[in-house]
Amino acid sequence: MIKYVPQMTSVVIEEIPDRVTLAVDISNCQGNCVGCHSPFLKEDVGEELTNEIIDKLVADNYGVNCFLFLGEGNDPEALIALADHVREIGLSPALYSGRRDVEKALYMTFDYVKVGPYIEHFGPLNSPTTNQRLYKVTHDTSAKPDYRLTDITSRFWHRGIDPNAK
Numbered sequence: 001m002i003k004y005v006p007q008m009t010s011v012v013i014e015e016i017p018d019r020v021t022l023a024v025d026i027s028n029c030q031g032n033c034v035g036c037h038s039p040f041l042k043e044d045v046g047e048e049l050t051n052e053i054i055d056k057l058v059a060d061n062y063g064v065n066c067f068l069f070l071g072e073g074n075d076p077e078a079l080i081a082l083a084d085h086v087r088e089i090g091l092s093p094a095l096y097s098g099r100r101d102v103e104k105a106l107y108m109t110f111d112y113v114k115v116g117p118y119i120e121h122f123g124p125l126n127s128p129t130t131n132q133r134l135y136k137v138t139h140d141t142s143a144k145p146d147y148r149l150t151d152i153t154s155r156f157w158h159r160g161i162d163p164n165a166k
Ligand code: SF4
Pocket: 029, 030, 031, 032, 033, 035, 036, 037, 038, 039, 041, 042, 071, 097, 098, 099, 117, 118, 166
């Protein structure tokens, strides 16, 4: 089961370049970032995120073309199933992970993946010294490997705002 915090759901235009994104905060984070911006997201809080709730959130926010999971939670299979549903209804699934890297199955599932824990002295995504990376994933089932990662982190570096709040 994947749980999200309904009160924190919002439409954002900075987190994923060139996309109008509906972002949901996922709880049960398994990360351990020093200086975590939202320690409560490591707890079992919020409500279950289901396909039906995703449909309603998308219907209530007409015009979004990307759905961003801010965090992975603690149930990879459920996360992938929800992301597959996002793709089935015509949106790009995106993931902000706090881990240094994610499994191939996640790259195969999402169109955008951010990796890297927040490390204060390196800064967030909009800092040119950041350790975090945002990848655009190109899927090609006729090729091996069947996806290609393009590092688009530098898209954030001309901006004077924090796209990631850590
Ligand atoms: S990934 Fe986010 S919520 Fe999880 S520990 Fe790191 S900063 Fe906190």
